[in-house]
Amino acid sequence: MKLLINDITKMYMSSMVYIFLNQPLINQKGGDKSDLFGDRFIQNIKQTYLAKYNEEFPQENHLAKSELIHAMVEVMNDNQALIYDDEIGFKGIIPATFAFQLSAKLATKGVGLKIKFTRTAGSIRNKLNKPDEWENSVMLKIIQSPKIYYDENAQLNGKPAIRQFTPLPMATYCLACHGSPIHNPLNIDREKSDWTNIDITGFEMENWTMADFGGGVSISIEKSILQ
Amino acid sequence: MLSMNKTIYVALFYFFSCAATSQTIKIGVVDYPPHINFNEDLNKSPLIKYMNDVLIQSNLSFEYIKLPRVRASVELAEGRVDILMPVPVIKSTIMTLPSPIFHTVPGLCFKKENFIPILSATHRLNGLMIGFPANSSLVLALTESTANLIPLLGENAVNRGIELTQRGRFDAFYHPSPVQVYHRNTPKYKEVACSYFHGYSTPIYVAVANIKIYNLLNSAYQKALSKQSYEYFFANSGS
Numbered sequence: 001m002k003l004l005i006n007d008i009t010k011m012y013m014s015s016m017v018y019i020f021l022n023q024p025l026i027n028q029k030g031g032d033k034s035d036l037f038g039d040r041f042i043q044n045i046k047q048t049y050l051a052k053y054n055e056e057f058p059q060e061n062h063l064a065k066s067e068l069i070h071a072m073v074e075v076m077n078d079n080q081a082l083i084y085d086d087e088i089g090f091k092g093i094i095p096a097t098f099a100f101q102l103s104a105k106l107a108t109k110g111v112g113l114k115i116k117f118t119r120t121a122g123s124i125r126n127k128l129n130k131p132d133e134w135e136n137s138v139m140l141k142i143i144q145s146p147k148i149y150y151d152e153n154a155q156l157n158g159k160p161a162i163r164q165f166t167p168l169p170m171a172t173y174c175l176a177c178h179g180s181p182i183h184n185p186l187n188i189d190r191e192k193s194d195w196t197n198i199d200i201t202g203f204e205m206e207n208w209t210m211a212d213f214g215g216g217v218s219i220s221i222e223k224s225i226l227q
Numbered sequence: 228m229l230s231m232n233k234t235i236y237v238a239l240f241y242f243f244s245c246a247a248t249s250q251t252i253k254i255g256v257v258d259y260p261p262h263i264n265f266n267e268d269l270n271k272s273p274l275i276k277y278m279n280d281v282l283i284q285s286n287l288s289f290e291y292i293k294l295p296r297v298r299a300s301v302e303l304a305e306g307r308v309d310i311l312m313p314v315p316v317i318k319s320t321i322m323t324l325p326s327p328i329f330h331t332v333p334g335l336c337f338k339k340e341n342f343i344p345i346l347s348a349t350h351r352l353n354g355l356m357i358g359f360p361a362n363s364s365l366v367l368a369l370t371e372s373t374a375n376l377i378p379l380l381g382e383n384a385v386n387r388g389i390e391l392t393q394r395g396r397f398d399a400f401y402h403p404s405p406v407q408v409y410h411r412n413t414p415k416y417k418e419v420a421c422s423y424f425h426g427y428s429t430p431i432y433v434a435v436a437n438i439k440i441y442n443l444l445n446s447a448y449q450k451a452l453s454k455q456s457y458e459y460f461f462a463n464s465g466s
Contacts, residue, residue: 078423081406081410087339088339091344092422097425100347104425107426125347125348126426127347128425201345201348203348
């Protein structure tokens with residue numbers, strides 16, 4: 001069970017890393033963007049996984065894994081019109097929004113798998129992404145003592161489930177939106193007096209630093225689908 | 228007398244199959260691009276391709292009947308079609324196959340120069356003039372914003388709303404399913420850009436006229452879904 005939840009966490013995080021690394025491709029006007037769709041997208045995530053974890057991408061030997069892979073392809077397809085829209089510069093498809101779309105997509109599938117990229121309640125930008133009670137309590141512990149938190153006797157939708165929360169260390173790229181105006185790419189080549197504290201996504205920056213808690217990935221799987 | 232185009236697709240090999248049933252199932256379809264697109268050969272629509280496989284598995288002969296959206300549920304209720312798809316809202320009087328065929332996510336359509344990519348940044352909606360079809364239920368993210376929400380009445384509210392947005396009369400227009408106007412095969416793609424209220428999805432179903440049709444179809448439908456969901460099929464269809 002723990003192996004499955006670990007695999008899913010790493011697959012999910014690899015997809016977010018791929019989305020981050022490919023911001024230029026996503027936002028560029030024109031050009032071939034087929035790497036972002038269908039089987040090629042998954043192949044690229046597999047490569048990212050290999051580079052990130054130095055191990056092969058997990059076998060698709062469980063419904064939860066195949067549903068996650070399918071959801072990744074479906075989410076990118078949902079964004080296809082926007083990604084190919086040459087009149088729009090910044091598309092808003094960043095790791096956090098991709099992760100949320102993936103979570104929302106999985107929720108519609110009713111397969112007993114819930115994935116969330118979240119942070120403590122007071123610091124969440126998307127109200128729909130607020131942590132639940134379990135996540136809140138776990139994050140409070142993780143802030144005191146950072147480690148992966150695994151719970152084999154938890155609940156999801158009122159059913160027995162396994163849950164895992166994997167903290168994410170703050171990375172430099174997080175600060176582009178959540179850091180201070182000095183980190184804001186929109187302020188490059190601007191006089192300091194003209195700097196904005198609104199990031200490219202339209203939110204006010206939170207002034208976080210590399211020492212802050214970066215949130216984490218919360219995965220829940222109903223035990224009924226583990227069979 | 229209905230004003231409807233009728234297109235017949237019969238799985239020809241079933242004429243030669245002893246397994247074929249004598250009944251021809253009438254499938255009412257409404258224009259729902261990009262899943263079902265009346266502006267092109269119906270056979271090219273992804274949902275038709277997917278359902279063809281389901282129906283062939285069911286040993287059924289079938290025909291598709293294009294229906295205007297406003298009449299579609301009446302045609303089903305009065306038994307002039309056996310199946311209707313896609314059906315966006317479950318009404319207690321309509322029987323559907325149990326699993327949704329796909330989900331839609333509502334959103335806002337903007338003139339491209341006013342595009343807001345991330346709608347969870349709800350503060351960006353404050354003060355905007357946002358039209359919406361009067362009969363649609365709005366998402367909380369929108370009703371809790373301080374946008375000026377302007378209802379549009381009438382059957383054609385969605386198209387008029389998009390046009391008013393194009394002309395700059397609205398800053399944005401709320402669409403229950405923006406993918407219908409914002410996909411690469413529609414002329415509107417050049418005019419507007421839409422973003423989504425992710426997390427607020429609506430299930431879309433295949434409706435059936437009665438329990439007999441349900442029983443004829445459901446097992447093959449479930450089998451097809453477990454093999455490959457329509458949403459995954461659609462994502463790989465290049466539509």
